[in-house]
Amino acid sequence: MGDAAGIGPEIIAKAWPDLIPICRPVVVGDPLWLRWAIRLVGSTAAVRVIRHPDDFEPAHDVIPCLPASAQDLSSVEPGKVSAAAGRAAYDFLSAAIDWTRAGVADGIVTAPLHKEGLRSAGLHYPGHTEILAERTGTQQFAMLLSVPGLTVAHVTLHMALRDVFAHLTTAGIIEKIRLLDDVTRRLESREHPRIGVAALNPHASDGGLFGDEEATLIRPAVEAARVEGIDATGPWPSDTLFARARKGEFDGVVAMYHDQGHIALKLMGGMRAVNISAGLPLVRTSVAHGTAYDIAGRGVADPTSLVEATRVAARLVASKTEQGGN
């Protein structure tokens, strides 16, 4: 459910009818807030409180909800930072991780949480991914962003553009190529997904005229990945790379910095963008937007990303089953 003060409860209520054909969804969250959200969006679905994910079969008009937090959320207000909501979001995720690791659930889809909410509850995590990594003992992980037909891994992300140069390494690029290869193989059901690696400089440096990172950092990473049998190519000029990816020439793109990938993803996917945690020992996807406190509680939030995140998670679970698990 994520942070109850955000748009999580209402996008779950709105998305519900579209989730049923995709999987057997169970809400790990607060039943009272779920009921409130159902009324808010004009749904007539009932909430059935359960103690185990298999207790009740989800249906169009019945939403099974697993309460998973001791927090009292009755004083939480939509759009207001709340320590109780922050702590509860952590509890919801923890329970989902436990059920998934126990093999009862197949994967996790998360609604957004709020960093300030977590912090005011004394929990110092930048987001869901770090909690998941800590609780599964994972060192090498990454958030991938996916729109229909294209998944992007970023080598660097939330830092000043000026700081990117010090954080780009051949090892970091190889790691992202590997994670992207693994996820896109499962997402696109393609044995050798086509990974396009973006250049850092315009025109991929035009043979060294505009910078040297293509020759010194990126090309060695592409070559190392190819030695491992990965169908990685590049470095490609980033402007033509994304246009080619949209035409279907690539299954995944490795971007060197935040805006390089995000400009293309926002133009290509809009609300259909989905976050995928790569490198974890469990399947987990997430909406690609935040808690949207500014519109929370108004019933206007768009559930598209949640539906897409569920679709992607289901596909990853299916491919895992086909391949005998990882």
Add this chain to the structure above:
Amino acid sequence: MGDAAGIGPEIIAKAWPDLIPICRPVVVGDPLWLRWAIRLVGSTAAVRVIRHPDDFEPAHDVIPCLPASAQDLSSVEPGKVSAAAGRAAYDFLSAAIDWTRAGVADGIVTAPLHKEGLRSAGLHYPGHTEILAERTGTQQFAMLLSVPGLTVAHVTLHMALRDVFAHLTTAGIIEKIRLLDDVTRRLESREHPRIGVAALNPHASDGGLFGDEEATLIRPAVEAARVEGIDATGPWPSDTLFARARKGEFDGVVAMYHDQGHIALKLMGGMRAVNISAGLPLVRTSVAHGTAYDIAGRGVADPTSLVEATRVAARLVASKTEQGGN
């Protein structure tokens, strides 16, 4: 005509029927290469050699051609660098400038030229724009890139990403805002075109968390432009800015570096992208692609950008006439 060894002649021959409804086109170039290109693309149009742009009325099946170079181009081969073709391209442009400055022609649309061709003819210009600037005595000029509904100015362009920081200045950003405001006012027939200025850092630095150029360089430029009466806003996070621009929220975007603008333009416009010279005392647009030596002479080149460049030039000329000059 640009460089005769490139795709210039054949895209002119292909585009011709689409140019007639837009304007009264005259080819400044080599009549023999034009005839060759007409046959190459399977057209039956005739070439009429003229001495003055008004000598003959262009028609669907008759292409008036003004020879404007003393070069013998009979030994030029498609796709091969040629000093004669390079020199001739310079002569074609010079003649077009002369006719336009004399008020006989209203504007110039250029097919691509080849830097190596120019250089081998002893002409050391990076491209058309610098020739135009020199011959019109212009100091402040810029190449804008336009796709239907959006025009982009780049503050920095062909340099390593690492070098961008040393080249970004508040004065440079203001200058680009002004040039973009002028061109988009004419292109979109809007008294106060909406100019969105891109941030340099992800999330527009998130309040200084990821860099400071938004506060120290970009915001002061936006504020200075607003004092001049320009409807400039920003700095906006670049990923959402282009997505908003596509929805129609902005007429022009100022990008801080090459790939920031080009990733979006290639996704939004593809072959419909057009170069516009801003700041010159005459109207001049250009195809947004190169000579494409690899496919020159095969008749497969796409004339879309030339048609769009002509359409944009005609619109700029019309707005100039309406407003009584520039």
